[in-house]
Amino acid sequence: MDRKPPLCTLCGSRPSIYHRRYSGERLCARCFIKTLRERVERTIARFKMFEYNSRIAVAVSGGKDSLNLLHLLHEIEEKFPKAELIAISIDEGIEGYRDEALRFASEACRRLGVEHHITSFKELYGFTLDEIAERHIGEVTTCTYCGVLRRRALNTAAREVEADRLATAHNLDDMAQTALLNLLRGDLRRMRLMHPAGFSLEGFVRRVKPYCEVPERESTLLAYIRGLGFQTKPCPYAEEAMRSDIRRFLNYMEARRPGTKFIVYRTALRIIESLGAVEESVGGVCKLCGEPTTGEICRVCQLLGELEKR
Amino acid sequence: MDRKPPLCTLCGSRPSIYHRRYSGERLCARCFIKTLRERVERTIARFKMFEYNSRIAVAVSGGKDSLNLLHLLHEIEEKFPKAELIAISIDEGIEGYRDEALRFASEACRRLGVEHHITSFKELYGFTLDEIAERHIGEVTTCTYCGVLRRRALNTAAREVEADRLATAHNLDDMAQTALLNLLRGDLRRMRLMHPAGFSLEGFVRRVKPYCEVPERESTLLAYIRGLGFQTKPCPYAEEAMRSDIRRFLNYMEARRPGTKFIVYRTALRIIESLGAVEESVGGVCKLCGEPTTGEICRVCQLLGELEKR
Numbered sequence: 001m002d003r004k005p006p007l008c009t010l011c012g013s014r015p016s017i018y019h020r021r022y023s024g025e026r027l028c029a030r031c032f033i034k035t036l037r038e039r040v041e042r043t044i045a046r047f048k049m050f051e052y053n054s055r056i057a058v059a060v061s062g063g064k065d066s067l068n069l070l071h072l073l074h075e076i077e078e079k080f081p082k083a084e085l086i087a088i089s090i091d092e093g094i095e096g097y098r099d100e101a102l103r104f105a106s107e108a109c110r111r112l113g114v115e116h117h118i119t120s121f122k123e124l125y126g127f128t129l130d131e132i133a134e135r136h137i138g139e140v141t142t143c144t145y146c147g148v149l150r151r152r153a154l155n156t157a158a159r160e161v162e163a164d165r166l167a168t169a170h171n172l173d174d175m176a177q178t179a180l181l182n183l184l185r186g187d188l189r190r191m192r193l194m195h196p197a198g199f200s201l202e203g204f205v206r207r208v209k210p211y212c213e214v215p216e217r218e219s220t221l222l223a224y225i226r227g228l229g230f231q232t233k234p235c236p237y238a239e240e241a242m243r244s245d246i247r248r249f250l251n252y253m254e255a256r257r258p259g260t261k262f263i264v265y266r267t268a269l270r271i272i273e274s275l276g277a278v279e280e281s282v283g284g285v286c287k288l289c290g291e292p293t294t295g296e297i298c299r300v301c302q303l304l305g306e307l308e309k310r
Numbered sequence: 311m312d313r314k315p316p317l318c319t320l321c322g323s324r325p326s327i328y329h330r331r332y333s334g335e336r337l338c339a340r341c342f343i344k345t346l347r348e349r350v351e352r353t354i355a356r357f358k359m360f361e362y363n364s365r366i367a368v369a370v371s372g373g374k375d376s377l378n379l380l381h382l383l384h385e386i387e388e389k390f391p392k393a394e395l396i397a398i399s400i401d402e403g404i405e406g407y408r409d410e411a412l413r414f415a416s417e418a419c420r421r422l423g424v425e426h427h428i429t430s431f432k433e434l435y436g437f438t439l440d441e442i443a444e445r446h447i448g449e450v451t452t453c454t455y456c457g458v459l460r461r462r463a464l465n466t467a468a469r470e471v472e473a474d475r476l477a478t479a480h481n482l483d484d485m486a487q488t489a490l491l492n493l494l495r496g497d498l499r500r501m502r503l504m505h506p507a508g509f510s511l512e513g514f515v516r517r518v519k520p521y522c523e524v525p526e527r528e529s530t531l532l533a534y535i536r537g538l539g540f541q542t543k544p545c546p547y548a549e550e551a552m553r554s555d556i557r558r559f560l561n562y563m564e565a566r567r568p569g570t571k572f573i574v575y576r577t578a579l580r581i582i583e584s585l586g587a588v589e590e591s592v593g594g595v596c597k598l599c600g601e602p603t604t605g606e607i608c609r610v611c612q613l614l615g616e617l618e619k620r
């Protein structure tokens with residue numbers, strides 16, 4: 001006796017390949033992709049992320065999330081002939097890891113006919129992340145260096161290609177984890193920074209997160225269905241134990257109560273919105289590099305200064 | 311070789327019996343009790359919980375938290391001769407469980423010379439919780455019944471003894487769990503209700519939580535040091551799987567990063583305060599019982615109505 005899978009809830013004709021527990025839907029591959037594309041479109045519309053003629057820099061790391069986002073935006077933007085997509089990648093300089101990811105990124109851009117810019121830590125800061133990891137001692141972790149420097153590098157690259165938006169591929173799991181992480185750290189300022197609509201700050205290209213309602217699990221499935229080549233290796237420096245603990249907890253809660261990640265993400269948005277706007281007065285510019293900062297010397301220059309002392 | 315325990319960080323003279331990881335202190339029994347009493351006093355002062363002449367109903371279940379709170383308030387209120395303490399207990403009617411707890415409650419009140427009032431579900435609602443558990447079928451759990459009915463019963467009892475405050479013994483763990491629980495449920499209205507200062511609503515005795523900064527673990531230790539008899543049996547109806555999951559997660563995070571529960575509690579307070587006041591317009595009174603409610607018929611009458619139908 002062979003049991004056929006149930007038909008797709010949406011088209012009613014093709015066999016389903018995925019059971020979306022939080023909605024009850026069973027979806028065929030084609031409808032599955034369609035629902036995710038529509039979800040990203042709705043996210044863009046709800047948060048007014050783009051203008052009809054936006055020049056959008058997409059941060060493409062070479063992982064599944066950013067490659068999926070690049071493909072979805074490429075499809076969505078076909079309806080907007082005045083809009084432009086440019087992929088930007090940051091080469092932190094992590095041997096055997098980022099170089100592989102960059103190959104996936106370049107290949108995807110080439111096939112889609114999307115311009116691809118690569119900016120490296122080495123040229124921007126004088127050090128690769130591998131060199132930083134060897135050099136730095138003390139409290140600050142390699143991940144903190146990478147986070148701060150990559151954030152700045154993405155902004156620099158987006159400005160260089162004259163983009164007016166910077167789209168990053170944070171997924172639903174990232175959002176829910178960040179919300180919980182910042183609750184457990186008591187960091188409401190950072191919780192505010194996760195807002196998918198981003199902020200307009202002088203000197204910064206506005207960051208938007210059109211992928212923020214796509215669960216990690218569906219992102220992986222999407223990449224497999226499309227046959228995308230993407231990096232699966234974890235970063236050799238990956239640590240951040242606290243986020244791993246929170247990821248595990250949220251996955252457990254989601255398995256027991258499908259929809260939990262959506263609830264956490266949406267509740268965090270309501271909290272953020274009630275907290276009011278991020279202090280948009282960045283204050284001034286860094287005395288050393290001229291980039292916007294809240295203090296006298298920006299975090300990037302502080303961290304690089306620590307390295308120079310060694 | 312016998313190793314002596316390090317001396318108490320506070321008095322510097324007696325041997326320590328407890329290492330408070332989140333503060334780094336090592337405390338002797340006497341200083342340990344003193345710090346907790348002072349903490350409760352600070353909580354009362356910070357949230358302006360009492361007036362110098364408040365008539366305070368303390369909800370005493372017979373568990374460690376409420377017995378500790380009763381003792382601490384009794385000590386603190388000695389400085390305020392115009393203030394009064396009355397213990398109130400709710401007998402839900404849970405055979406072999408609440409009857410035992412009530413004996414601990416009565417014994418403590420007798421020793422302290424505190425008036426003790428017992429109000430039962432049976433006399434208020436016509437059913438014991440055991441009868442409700444047998445009778446009710448459907449979605450609503452026995453715990454939901456108990457929560458709603460006990461909340462009302464506490465208010466009724468506090469009014470009966472003409473109290474102007476109702477002090478409950480929610481501890482730090484309860485607070486942090488409630489914050490997280492409501493984030494995972496997306497229930498910001500309930501998150502607001504956890505505020506330790508309570509609310510002034512027509513028809514309600516203002517509820518305050520002077521014990522909300524005492525961690526569960528220290529509450530247990532306090533009861534043992536004082537040699538209090540208290541109930542250790544869990545409630546036979548106890549379930550609420552979601553809170554258990556969250557308790558386990560928070561205990562794990564606290565063990566890895568001492569102070570996590572405090573951070574979650576304090577961050578939740580900041581969130582609650584930014585959300586603004588609870589809708590203080592309760593609307594009207596219940597058509598059936600005349601108690602204040604937001605709808606036409608209060609939750610108590612709805613639940614009791616369900617029972618009558620059986």
